[in-house]
Amino acid sequence: MARWKLAVVLVSCGLVAGVLLSALVPVSQADPQPAGAGAATKGRDPLSYRDVVKKVLPAVVYIEAVTRPVSRPRASNDATGETPFDSALRRFLEEQRRGMPRSDQAGSGAIIDPKGIVVTNNHVVSGADQVEVHLKDGRKFTSRSITTDPKTDLAVIKLDANVPLPYIELGDSDAMEIGDRVLAVGAPFGLAGSVTHGIISAKGRNLGLSGYSLYEDYLQTDAAINPGNSGGPLINLDGQIIGINTAIKSQSGGFQGVGLAIPSNLARTVVNQLAKDGVVRRGYLGIQMQDVDDQLAAKFNLGDQRGVVVMQVYPDAPAAKGGVKEMDIITAINGRQIADGRELQKAILATEIGKTVELSVIRDGKPEKLRVAIEQQPEDYGLVRAERGRRLPPGRSEPNIESTSLEKLGIEVTELTSDLADQLGYKEKGGVLVTKVERGSLADLGGLRPGMLIVKAERKNVDTPKALKDIVEKASLEEGVLLMVRTPMGGTRYMVLKGGSN
Known part of the structure; x- marks a missing residue:
């Protein structure tokens, strides 16, 4: 089709x-x-x-x-x-x-x-x-x-x-x-x-x-x-x-x-x-976030709670100063439950610059309260994009790169070297680079693409193909494998790769 x-x-x-x-x-x-x-x-x-x-x-x-x-x-x-x-x-x-x-x-x-x-x-x-x-x-x-x-x-x-x-x-x-x-x-x-x-x-x-x-x-x-x-x-x-x-x-x-x-x-x-x-003039938190859907809620054991998971906290932004951390799940602002990022965004925009808000977060499975002072959003905030790096050819391996196969997900990966990071536009040096995605595989259907960087698996940092493979081999496809991935353009997101059996 x-x-x-x-x-x-x-x-x-x-x-x-x-x-x-x-x-x-x-x-x-x-x-x-x-x-x-x-x-x-x-x-x-x-x-x-x-x-x-x-x-x-x-x-x-x-x-x-x-x-x-x-x-x-x-x-x-x-x-x-x-x-x-x-x-x-x-x-x-x-x-x-x-x-x-x-x-x-x-x-x-x-x-x-x-x-x-x-x-x-x-x-x-x-x-x-x-x-x-x-x-x-x-x-x-x-x-x-x-x-x-x-x-x-x-x-x-x-x-x-x-x-x-x-x-x-x-x-x-x-x-x-x-x-x-x-x-x-x-x-x-x-x-x-x-x-x-x-x-x-x-x-x-x-x-x-x-x-x-x-x-x-x-x-x-x-x-x-x-x-x-x-x-x-x-x-x-x-x-x-x-x-x-x-x-x-x-x-x-x-x-x-x-x-x-x-x-x-x-x-x-x-x-x-x-x-x-x-x-x-508008206020801001200074985070990159992702809506918590049913699959993420299951992986984070949230039950019926929803909100947003913090994918990235920008340095010196209000959220960073208030103690917000990557992987925090924001469920409410000033005691009012939020269903998604749009509701959180509206609440922040409605807050007077200089005022302090209380964020209800879940961190490592435990509820916490954080107080964040809202500051004026920089003029170029949200409009500045990372420089576009060279992309890996879709569906096939990068030549002269030694890759490790993860057949369970249908991908091949390699360590992110300094040269590859520079070529693709990644500022960080950690993580495992996806070099190939088999068409029709769990990874392909889940949205994983060559050139993406896997930085966490099942909420654990991964810096080598072996570390990633060990985590994936132990994970259950019926429950889904939780990955945090980044792109050369600076985007970060969670994805759950789920199948019927192992």
Whole structure:
């Protein structure tokens, strides 16, 4: 059976000359009301969205991002001032435009304040010197007041308007439930003022854009979203913004029923800080963590308890200062149980910088309480990635490397030498390197790949192939073999390799 690869596509687009709809209905400029206020069906076709659409369209904008050409080469992030997130998005846009005339970025947005505050995506305006914002009534504003937050892919544009502008209120995304109807409004392919409809298909989606987008808690919708919809609003039937349309998941690069939007409750906190201060200040713990699933809970003898297992503690971070250690399992914060990393992340973000939180942890099977003072998150935290090292060819051994076979798992391993560590980008020198994974083996099905580094097995450090083999041979496949693995990109995770028998 063929395996389909799903591509994540950020839905901004390049400008296409002449593709911009002109205004059809003038909008009153006096005494503005929220664009979604009073959106009732008034006895008309109950399946029609006409009233909601008429109310919100005046506040949905089409954005053209204008970038001044630069003569210097884009040699590195340090040379250009770009973050890794900006660089990745720029490369994506350039790939999409390959074979087409060079053009600027474009997308959508929504006015959320009558004073001219526009919310959109960071990747719509990233690197722009100025933007042109087009309203449905034909007005056009040029602005250089652009503030961004790459960690959430949100941006704020301030318009210099002499009169109050139509706007849309930010609603409560937490109140939305799977199955609720929504409208996606924006300018797909430059077609300004386009509206599509659908439902909330899922909540709490994570794209796994590790190192680029630090906060992922997307609403999923089947309302059609295409290039150019980026930054546009996802609207509930009360005419309120409950999401900012951001990306699609697709096998073809076009919309296939899976659109993703940043929840309005996340956007509200970020947008308010960008509009007021121009920057976002947030607290952090400074750990790399993994959700505790049923298999990990069984291996750690947690019973029904859940939470997150600490995979790495960053030096000098608040967690390190508070005594958090690798392999601690965090089950609660300030006495409130957490189910997963997203709940812990939300709790930390809601904590005032400088405040102290109490973490309930399980360490070596015993409960402990730790007090951690929350500090302001460094600007580059979560966006800095390790340099990509050379990867081992999948499915076969690295030539001239003497490997040890672990047939029980279907892998071959070798000691991590200094030369191999340098080649693959590992900073640490300990651990056992995976050189080969047999297709269809337990290791293959569990996600182990050549080039990964096994640093612990059954919670014991392993520095030699023999040490790993001894532990694996004694372990029960029915209960599962617990491995801690690292990747050249700096990621760390636990995996349980489980089979029917030994």
